[in-house]
Amino acid sequence: MRHEVPEAAQRPTVSSVAVHAGVSRQTVSNALNNPERLQPDTLKRVLAAIEETGYVRSAAARQMRTARSGVIAYRLDPVRDGIGGAVLDTFLHALTAEAERRDYRVALYTADSDEAELRQFASLTQTRAADAFVLVGTHRNDLRYRWLTEHGVPYSVFGRPWSEQGTAAQPTHAWIDVDGAAGTAQATQHLLDLGHRNIAFVGWPAGSETGDERRRGWDEAMAAAGVTAAERHALDSEQQDGILEGADAASRLLATGATAFVCASDSLAVGAFSAVRAAGERAAVVGFDDTPTAAALGLSSVRQPLDSAAAWALASVLDQLDGRPPRERDARLLLPQLVVRESSQPPMSTR
Amino acid sequence: MRHEVPEAAQRPTVSSVAVHAGVSRQTVSNALNNPERLQPDTLKRVLAAIEETGYVRSAAARQMRTARSGVIAYRLDPVRDGIGGAVLDTFLHALTAEAERRDYRVALYTADSDEAELRQFASLTQTRAADAFVLVGTHRNDLRYRWLTEHGVPYSVFGRPWSEQGTAAQPTHAWIDVDGAAGTAQATQHLLDLGHRNIAFVGWPAGSETGDERRRGWDEAMAAAGVTAAERHALDSEQQDGILEGADAASRLLATGATAFVCASDSLAVGAFSAVRAAGERAAVVGFDDTPTAAALGLSSVRQPLDSAAAWALASVLDQLDGRPPRERDARLLLPQLVVRESSQPPMSTR
DNA sequence: AAACGTCATTTGATTGATCAAATCGGGGAA
DNA sequence: TTCCCCGATTTGATCAATCAAATGACGTTT
The missing domain is CATH 1.10.260.40 (lambda repressor-like DNA-binding domains)
Known part of the structure; x- marks a missing residue:
C-alpha cells in the first residue's frame, strides 16, 4: 500500500x-x-x-555549471570586547545587506590562527563553498594575502595593508580603510572651535597602527593650533583599551588641567566621560566608533562610514570575480564623520 | 595555435x-x-x-544530488546595543564553530520585519541555499514558526516559545533557552550567603518575558529567605536597559538602604557598579550575561551557557534534516552559571 | 530566384557527485 | 561438479542549470 x-x-x-x-x-x-x-x-x-x-x-545546479557559489566568506571572531566588537558587527551587517542587494550571500567561518585560516581558505575554495573572501583584522606579516593571491582567490580587505616587514613593495591587493587621523583631527578641531585648548588624548599604547594613527590626527591638529610639543606631550596618555582605563586616564589628565578629551575608542571615552561626571567637571569628551553605547550615553563620537566600506569591499571582490578592472577610488581612505552629542556641547560657563 | x-x-x-x-x-x-x-x-x-x-x-555537485546545501541560515540583526548584542554575537560564534565541527556552514541574511524574513525564507529554501534555520529573538505572535512548519523547513529556536495569544497549545517546535529565573535566583542566593539582605533588583519594565523572568528569580529567592513582599517591592526597580539607567536606579536604591544589586543585564550592572563606586559605597553588584565588558570591569555576572545552546540548536536541526526523532533534553531549560568577580566579594567591614 | 547573413530560439553536451541496479568472484551447500 | 548466495565493486542514470553549437525563419543582395 x-x-x-x-x-x-x-x-x-x-x-x-x-x-x-x-x-x-x-x-x-x-x-x-x-x-x-x-x-x-x-x-x-x-x-x-x-x-x-x-x-x-536552484543554486546548486547553477553553481555546478558556472563554478560560482555566490558566496562571500567572512571570518567571525569570538567576542572580545562588547564595545569595540560592535564596529565589526556593524561592518558585517552592512556587508550582508549589501551582498543581498547584489544577489550574493555571506557565509561565516572561524579560525583562531592564521594557519587555521589558511586551512579554511583551502577547504572553502576547493569545495567552491565560497567564491571570495572579505578580510578584516589585518596585521603585519599577514600570511593570508599571499595564500589567496597565489591561489588566485579574489579577496578584499577592510583595513590598512600594514607594510610587510622589510618589503617596500606597494600592496597590490584591494583594500579600503577609514582615515583614523582625519577622525581624531576632526574631533580635535571641533573642540578647538569650542574654545578648548587643553585637549588631552586618551589613547592606546604606541605601537598599534590604528592607535598611532588616531593619536597622530590629534597631535597634528593640536600642533596646527599652536600647541607646543611639550604641552602636547603632557596632554597625551597611553593605556589599554577599556572603560576603567579611560576613567583613570581622564582623572589624571583632569588634574593637570585638561578641559577636553579626544579618545581612541568609545570604551575609553565611556570611562573618561564617567570620570569627568564623577569629578563634577564639565570637560568635553569625544569617543571613536560611534557605538550604540556612545549614542545611548549622549557621547560625541567619530563615526566610521562602515556602510561605504562594506559596499566597496564587496564591489571590489565582485569586480574581481567578474574579471572587471580594479575599481578606482576617489581617495585612498574613507573619511569618518564626527557625530556631536551632549558630551561635547559648547561649555556653558556655569556660574 | x-x-x-x-x-x-x-x-x-x-x-x-x-x-x-x-x-x-x-x-x-x-x-x-x-x-x-x-x-x-x-x-x-x-x-x-x-x-x-x-x-x-565539490559542494555544488553534492548538493545537486542530495538536495542538501549543508547550510544553516541565521538572521543577522543590526547592532543595537554594544553590550547586549554581545550575547547573540557569542551565540553566533558558537553556532558557526559547532557547524564547522559537523561539516555545515552558517550563512547570514538580514530582514527588518517578520514579513521580510518570510520572503527570505522563501528565497533561501527555494534556491536551496539553506537547509534549515536557527532563529533567535522570538516574540509573541511570531509569524515565522508557522511559515517554516507549513513549508516543512527544519528549524530550531534559541528562545522561549512565548505562547501565542489565545492559544493554549503546547509549542511543537524545537527550542532551547536559558533559565533566567534560575540565574537571578543564583545571584541572589550568592548575595544572601554573603550576608546581604537588602538586595535590590535593577530590572526592566514589567511586560517583557525575559525581564519578568529574571525579576521572578530574584523575587522568589528573596521570598524564600524571608523577605516580605513589601520589602521586596521597595527593593525592586524598573527602567529601560542602559548604563545611565542602571546608575540612576542604583543611586536611588542605595539611598533607601540597599547593600547589593542583582541586575537584569550587564548594561544596568555597569551603571549600578559605577554609581556605587561614585558614591563611595561597597555595595555588591551582579550583572547578567557575563559580557566581556563585565569581565573587564571585574563585575560578577550570570553567564548563559551559549555554547551548549548553540550546540543543541544545531543538533536539533540536523536531527530534523536527517529524519531522526526529536532529541530529548534533560531539562526544559539550560541553567546559567554565576561567575563571581570582585564586584561581589564578601563585604569587608571597612572601618 | 538562389544564396547569404542575421537574429531568435532550440538541441546537444557537460558539470561532479550520488543513488540504484548490475556485475563479478568466491565460498558453501547440494 | 554445479548451482546459488553474498559481499565487494562497477556501470548506468540522474540531479538542474548553462555553455556551445545547430537550426529555423525572414529579409536582403546579386
Missing part, C-alpha cells in the same frame, strides 16, 4: 517552466541571464510563466 | 581520484560516505589517493 505523499509539489525547474511558457529550457535560462537576447514579447511571456509557477533557480 | 594555458591544474574529481587509485568513481564516493562498504585495504588505498591528489568534494 505504498501511497507516497507528494511531499511538496515538485519544485519547478527550467524545463517545467519552459513547458508552461511554450518555449525551450534555454529560453527560460536566457530570460533570467541574458534577457536582451529574447524578443520582448517572448521575454514577457517567459517572465510571466516564471512568476506563475513561482520558479526560483 | 590554440595553446590554452592550464589555468589551474584541473581540480581533482571523484573520477580522477578513482583513476589514481585504480578503482571506480563510486568506490571513491563510498570511501567518503559509506566507508564500511569497502574492504579495509581498498579503503586505505582510496583514502591515500584522496590525500595525494588533495581531493575535496
